[in-house]
Amino acid sequence: MKKLAKILTVAVIALIIYPHQSDAQFGKLKSAMSKSKSGSGSKGGNAFESFNSETDEMGITGAYYGLSDSKAYGFKFIKENEGKLVNQLYYFEKAGADPQVKMDMKESYYRKAEVKLFYHWLSASASGYIELIEVDPGVLAQIKSDRSYNDGPVALDATRTVVDVYAKDKSNFDTWDVETAQAKVDMLIGSLKADEVVKIKKKLERFEVYSKYKGKIAFAKGTNYLRNQKSNEPTEKPANFITKAELGATVAFKPYFEMPLEQSHPGAWFNITYEMAGQTTDREKLRKSSTIFAENIPQIDKDQEKFYFWYPKVTVNTSNNVADYAFLELLRKTQDDLSAGQVYDLKVTVWAYKDGANIDPVASSTIQLEYTKEDNGTKKLLFDPVKGWVTVLEDLLDE
Known part of the structure; x- marks a missing residue:
């Protein structure tokens, strides 16, 4: 039954998405964003279990597992830092006070359609922009974007490829694999494009x-x-x-x-x-x-x-x-x-x-x-x- 539910989920989402291409060559978020591989998440247990006791208005903070390696990772949504509004997502692959990466939130996407998307520029040699998008409560899709630094982040016309999935509950992987997450990402970006098209056409009519x-x-x-x-x-x-x-x-x-x-x-x-x-x-x-x-x-x-x-x-x-x-x-x-x-x-x-x-x-x-x-x-x-x-x-x- 779980397998059947998963297939039906893919089929329903696929009816309303744009075509996409997958690329299995892109690495994990951790391998692209951290030079050190020591102290990375453990397959046994979850070193970030304490994150689950924290709450935030986005409902993202918590301990997660990676689909591709089953290892443990931590994510924290930070609204303010030292009295300054930042709206960032902190990514942890090692236990400690400091995150390995701080990702910025695309606030306009949340205002327009409640799409929770976070991005970070790595480097040209490390595959450019990386993004995380919430595809379901407690489930994040890791995205590789084809945009360069000069293009700017989070362009709607960028090509986005899902390369991994993180979930608070491993049972979510019965539904949310890379293919299903890609379908949902395409749907979310498609809805944002549709809203943008309406605004652009109104301007063009002038x-x-x-x-x-x-x-x-x-x-x-x-x-x-x-x-x-x-x-x-x-x-x-x-x-x-x-x-x-x-x-x-x-x-x-x-x-x-x-x-x-x-x-x-x-x-x-x-x-x-x-x-x-x-x-x-x-x-x-x-x-x-x-x-x-x-x-x-x-x-x-x-x-x-x-x-x-x-x-x-x-x-x-x-x-x-x-x-x-x-x-x-x-x-x-x-x-x-x-x-x-x-x-x-x-x-x-x-x-x-x-x-x-x-x-x-x-x-x-x-x-x-x-x-x-x-x-x-x-x-x-x-x-x-x-x-x-x-x-x-x-x-x-x-x-």
């Missing part, structure tokens, strides 16, 4: 570009018109956006999302499709169709936590000869149907993509592309015998 373009794509003559300097401060000017361009000339674009992808579609990444003149190309399908496209169409697996792409994309960029090969393939497929003097609608759609399929569109817009008649216009841009966009792609595919 900006004209986001309020007008969420769920849409903005086009411009260059990426410089679509950049901003600070996160969550989109200062781009819609007056600089375009709705029509020369076919084959530079077109930059940037999608704005109703919600970040990791919130709306956990575990997904981005895909882009292009539609024009009755043809459609799909980045992910092309990536899997040949090594040429696989090498030249990278997976878009960044910015899932953002409300827009941090760096704009381009269909083509004539100034530095950069192009999206999925767009070039669209030009190659439609070349026999295009003629000078005509204007074509290009629909660009950004998708949530997961498990080999487009799930939902998260941003979409259409721009008109004109096939110009001038000798140095569209025909030269697309079909120049050496540098034309279609010429270059066809030569590459023929190799």
Whole structure:
């Protein structure tokens, strides 16, 4: 029955978490934080049993056992020290008055969602930040964070890996192993992210570009018109956006999302499709169709936590000869149907993509592309015998 209860606990929590990866190479809290191994907790009894007679408002103080080694450890929550408010967690692996490590509390997380998280910077050589999170009364999960010192502690978008569990009662390990603790940690951080997203979106609505373009794509003559300097401060000017361009000339674009992808579609990444003149190309399908496209169409697996792409994309960029090969393939497929003097609608759609399929569109817009008649216009841009966009792609595919 205990085993069944444990499995059910994992299953329930797993339904509402974000995907994670475990890494068994990280060491115990004690091995990372203490240079001395002498006097460490004993497997027999608990040298910190007296801690259980102490109380604190967080309910954390007490004698604990480690899951990985069954040894005894002590934790004390200290609200004040020498008349100063500190809100720290003291970690003991050796009996004595002084803790081996003092960990700071992330107070805002407790105020927002009563998440009890403590952190400490070790060093670059000792695996960076270490965190402890209460996953259940009397149960703490030891976390390895991927953040560096310059990133600052406890970033919500950090990758967190549970490497050990501590419990006041060893019977708790029947339920709380590393996998179950990881699920709970992901759930707690996910709830904090959801609260943060609501606040960020409210702020973004103040900006004209986001309020007008969420769920849409903005086009411009260059990426410089679509950049901003600070996160969550989109200062781009819609007056600089375009709705029509020369076919084959530079077109930059940037999608704005109703919600970040990791919130709306956990575990997904981005895909882009292009539609024009009755043809459609799909980045992910092309990536899997040949090594040429696989090498030249990278997976878009960044910015899932953002409300827009941090760096704009381009269909083509004539100034530095950069192009999206999925767009070039669209030009190659439609070349026999295009003629000078005509204007074509290009629909660009950004998708949530997961498990080999487009799930939902998260941003979409259409721009008109004109096939110009001038000798140095569209025909030269697309079909120049050496540098034309279609010429270059066809030569590459023929190799």
